Structures are given as structure tokens and as C-alpha cells.
Amino acid sequence: MDVTVGTFNLNNLFSRFNFLAEIDNVHPTGPDGALTSSYIFDDPKKVRIRTYKGKLVKGKDPEAQKVIAKRIRDMDLDVLAVQEVEDIDTLRFFVARHLGQTYPFLSLIEGNDPRLIDLAVLSKFPVGAVTSWQHAVHPDVPGERVFSRDLLEVQILDPRDSDQHLLTVFNNHLKSQFVDRDTDPEEGKRLADERRTRQAEIIARIVGARTRPDGRFIVLGDMNDTPDAPTLAGLAEPSSQLTLIQALVHPQETRPPKADDPPPPASGAWTHRFKESGQAAKYELFDQIWLSKSLATRHKSSHIDRRTRHGGDGSDHDPAWVVLDL
Structure with a gap:
């Protein structure tokens, strides 16, 4: 049986609602189910506009x-692991409206991001523990997530x-390379x-502890760096507890x-393009799929939707x- 597993950063999949409000009484609807009345949210005790850094959070176009x-x-x-989803209701609405009954199993847990962008998994197959x-925490900073x-x-x-159990997916969205304008660029990059x-x-420590060396598992997501970057050495370098194989070498x-000038990498191994004003575009493989040794032997092909x-x-x-051939 061929099984396809992927990752996609949906880029700020926010809902079309940008406020929270309480309604004491809902007026009756018309015969077609449409609301026949309007509501004015003018009580600051019952309304909270959703903002981030002073800007209104708007729904994705x-x-x-x-x-x-x-x-x-x-x-x-x-199975599709996604990043940058506002909440489970937004995901359900998006799937119901655009994907029909394709993915009956959805998993999302609210995370740490102050921008409200969370990780989720859409699956055609039944889902077990989430x-x-x-x-x-990291031992160097035990008081901080x-x-x-x-x-x-x-x-x-x-x-x-x-x-x-068929396989386990570990979905990730690592720290962005973005540095706020109010922060020293070099110091901001160092901290990121x-x-x-x-x-x-x-990630390597958790996955190593949660899996067996011969287990079927995938570590994937938006890593915000290249597979060979020093920051991702924890994933790329084999250890006694964990060996991962990068699956997107020649997709x-x-x-x-x-x-483009210069052209994108001939290998096709890139998922993210960034062009700074006056500079050549950078093509990098930020979205990655790392396979366990067991799954690497069952790996048939890799793909990127260009x-x-x-x-x-x-x-x-x-x-x-x-x-994957499972």
C-alpha cells in the first residue's frame, strides 16, 4: 500500500472573524436560515478586538x-502536516468549505505562538494519540518553553x-529567521x-525517547533553516538514540x-524563496521531511508542488x- 505524507505552511490561515463577543439573545432566523437582524458590538466589556502588535488580525484572503x-x-x-493555522474551528471551516469529506480526521492543539498560528494534521486515515x-524546555534555559x-x-x-499503528508524525514549526526592526540585526539573528x-x-531528544530505532516515524514541517545548517545539527547528525534521513534531496x-536570475537550485530541493530589496533571491529548503531508518527503506519518491x-x-x-510503500 502506497502512503503519501507531506507538509505545507498555509501562511496565516486565520478565520474571517477578528473579534470575540457575547450575544445574550439570538434573534430568530428567516425561512432560509439566514439572520434577519444585525448586531452592534459596542460594549467594551463584551467585545475584544483581536490584534497583534497593534494591528488588527484579519482573515486570510x-x-x-x-x-x-x-x-x-x-x-x-x-496525511498532511500543516503550519500557521489559527485554531481548530478555522481548520474545520476551511476543510468543510474547500476540501469536503477528504480529511475526516483533524488534529490541532493550541500552542505557544502569540500570533495564534498553530500546528495541525489532516488525515484520511484514523488518528490515535495526539x-x-x-x-x-531546554536544559540551558529550564525556566522557558x-x-x-x-x-x-x-x-x-x-x-x-x-x-x-501505521506511523507517527512529528509536526514542527521552528523559530523564524525574522528579526524585528527594533532589534539589532546581528544580535537578533544570534538569538533566533x-x-x-x-x-x-x-526535538531529537523527544523523538528518540518516544520511538524505537526500528520504528516508523516522520519528523517534518517548517524548520526555518536548511537541512545542513548548524542550527539543525540535532536532527541531521545520527546519535545512539536517533538517526533521521532527509527525504527531499532530489524531489x-x-x-x-x-x-529567475540567478536560477533556482537545479536539484529542485527548495520550498521557500526570499528576496531582499536589491539582493538576489534566496532559494532554501525550509520545509523538510526526515524519515526514520525503517521508513527510509520504504521510501519510493519525493515531491514538491512548485x-x-x-x-x-x-x-x-x-x-x-x-x-512510502507500507
């Missing part, structure tokens, strides 16, 4: 939602026998790299990349996935 939904439908994966590691968002562990069950390094080390692209525009199609990340 409906057209952009349609684009990312089409990309998901076209990939038609069995574990959040958002409270994990190490994950900016979370490490979400999801057990995927065998659709042929839901009593049997340090945080990402600690996150990778704790197949769904379409040729858009022309964007049609430099800025991206609904997201500034391209989704990636693997085909």
Missing part, C-alpha cells in the same frame, strides 16, 4: 484560501485495521539561531520553477511530500 485548497486537493495526500510538547509554537506528535492508524538550535536538540517537481509565481500561490512556501 478568500482567493488565497481557494488557491491553497486547490493545491491540497491536487496533491491528494493521505500529544503536544509545547511545555518542553523551548518551542515558539509546539512539537505536535500524532499517531496515524492503519486504515485496514485501526487497532494497528540559538533558539532554533535548542529546538532541534529537544520531483510538479512543474518547472519560474525563471509555485507559479515568485511570491507563491496562496503561501510563500511550497508543499512537499513523500510516497
Whole structure:
């Protein structure tokens, strides 16, 4: 049985609501189920506008939602780990509206990010235990949560026998490389790299403790750095507890990349493009899939859904996935 597992940063999948409010009485609806009355939220004790750093949190553009939904439908994966989703209701609404009954099993646990972007897993297969590691700490800073968002562990069950474990997915979204304008650039980069390094080390420690050397598991997500970066050494370097194999070395692209100068990497191993004003564009493999040794022997192919525009199609990340023979 071929099983497809992938990752996709949905780029701020927020709902179309940007406020919280209480309504004492809901007026009756019309015969077609539509509301016949309007509500004015003018009591500050009952209304809280959702903002971040002084800016109103707005829903993701409906057209952009349609684009990312089409990309998901076209990939038609069995299991998809996603990042940057506001909450479980937003995910349910998005899936119901755009993906129909494709993914009956959804998992999302609110994480640590102050921007309210969480990790989630969409699955065609039954889901078992779901574990959040958002409270994990690094021994160098025991009083602070190490994950900016979370490490979400999801057990995927065998659709042929839901009593049997098929594989475990560890979904990630590591510390961004973004540095606030009010922060010294060099110091900001040093702190971000340090945080990402600690996150990778704790991921390796948790995954090593939660799995067997011959187990079927995948570590994937938006790592916000390249697979060979020093910050990700905790994942890339084998240890007595854990060996991971990077699956996106020579992925197949769904379409040729858009022309650029200099051109994108010939290997096709990139999912993120960043162009600073006056500088050449950087193409990097931020979205990664790391396989356990057991799954690496069952790895048939790797794929990236290539964007049609430099800025991206609904997201500034391209989704990636693997085909496994299970």
C-alpha cells in the first residue's frame, strides 16, 4: 500500500472573524436560515478586538484560501502536516468549505505562538494519540518553553485495521529567521539561531525517547533553516538514540520553477524563496521531511508542488511530500 505524507505552511490561515463577543439573545432566523437582524458590538466589556502588535488580525484572503485548497486537493495526500493555522474551528471551516469529506480526521492543539498560528494534521486515515510538547524546555534555559509554537506528535492508524499503528508524525514549526526592526540585526539573528538550535536538540531528544530505532516515524514541517545548517545539527547528525534521513534531496517537481536570475537550485530541493530589496533571491529548503531508518527503506519518491509565481500561490512556501510503500 502506497502512503503519501507531506507538509505545507498555509501562511496565516486565520478565520474571517477578528473579534470575540457575547450575544445574550439570538434573534430568530428567516425561512432560509439566514439572520434577519444585525448586531452592534459596542460594549467594551463584551467585545475584544483581536490584534497583534497593534494591528488588527484579519482573515486570510478568500482567493488565497481557494488557491491553497486547490493545491491540497491536487496533491491528494493521505496525511498532511500543516503550519500557521489559527485554531481548530478555522481548520474545520476551511476543510468543510474547500476540501469536503477528504480529511475526516483533524488534529490541532493550541500552542505557544502569540500570533495564534498553530500546528495541525489532516488525515484520511484514523488518528490515535495526539500529544503536544509545547511545555518542553531546554536544559540551558529550564525556566522557558523551548518551542515558539509546539512539537505536535500524532499517531496515524492503519486504515485496514485501526487497532494497528501505521506511523507517527512529528509536526514542527521552528523559530523564524525574522528579526524585528527594533532589534539589532546581528544580535537578533544570534538569538533566533540559538533558539532554533535548542529546538532541534529537544526535538531529537523527544523523538528518540518516544520511538524505537526500528520504528516508523516522520519528523517534518517548517524548520526555518536548511537541512545542513548548524542550527539543525540535532536532527541531521545520527546519535545512539536517533538517526533521521532527509527525504527531499532530489524531489520531483510538479512543474518547472519560474525563471529567475540567478536560477533556482537545479536539484529542485527548495520550498521557500526570499528576496531582499536589491539582493538576489534566496532559494532554501525550509520545509523538510526526515524519515526514520525503517521508513527510509520504504521510501519510493519525493515531491514538491512548485509555485507559479515568485511570491507563491496562496503561501510563500511550497508543499512537499513523500510516497512510502507500507
